[in-house]
Amino acid sequence: xxxxxxxxxxxxxxxxxxxxxxxxxxxxxxxxxxxxxxxxxxxxxxxxxxxxxxxxxxxxxxxxxxxxxxxxxxxxxxxxxxxxxxxxxxxxxxxx
Numbered sequence: 266x267x268x269x270x271x272x273x274x275x276x277x278x279x280x281x282x283x284x285x286x287x288x289x290x291x292x293x294x295x296x297x298x299x300x301x302x303x304x305x306x307x308x309x310x311x312x313x314x315x316x317x318x319x320x321x322x323x324x325x326x327x328x329x330x331x332x333x334x335x336x337x338x339x340x341x342x343x344x345x346x347x348x349x350x351x352x353x354x355x356x357x358x359x360x361x
Contacts, residue, residue: 271299279304280311 275297282293283304290308294301 276307277311280307283308284311 279293279297279299282288283290290301290304294304297304
């Protein structure tokens with residue numbers, strides 16, 4: 266049996282209903298045809314994601330840039346080691 270997949274819009278609608286608190290989770294779940302624990306999970310995920318919506322994009326971009334830079338330096342180091350090894354094996358280093 267394949268699990269039901271819900272769209273982000275559907276999950277958002279359900280989570281916002283639960284966050285508003287105008288109806289119980291059981292009422293929302295019944296109307297949407299979803300288990301109440303699923304509604305509670307989506308509500309929790311939405312509340313946890315809210316601070317990210319207000320965080321600085323620059324901070325997120327800076328972290329991504331730093332990670333990319335570190336990865337590229339690691340690759341450069343690896344390539345330098347491989348190049349030095351190849352030069353040594355081919356006799357190009359020290360022979361000239």
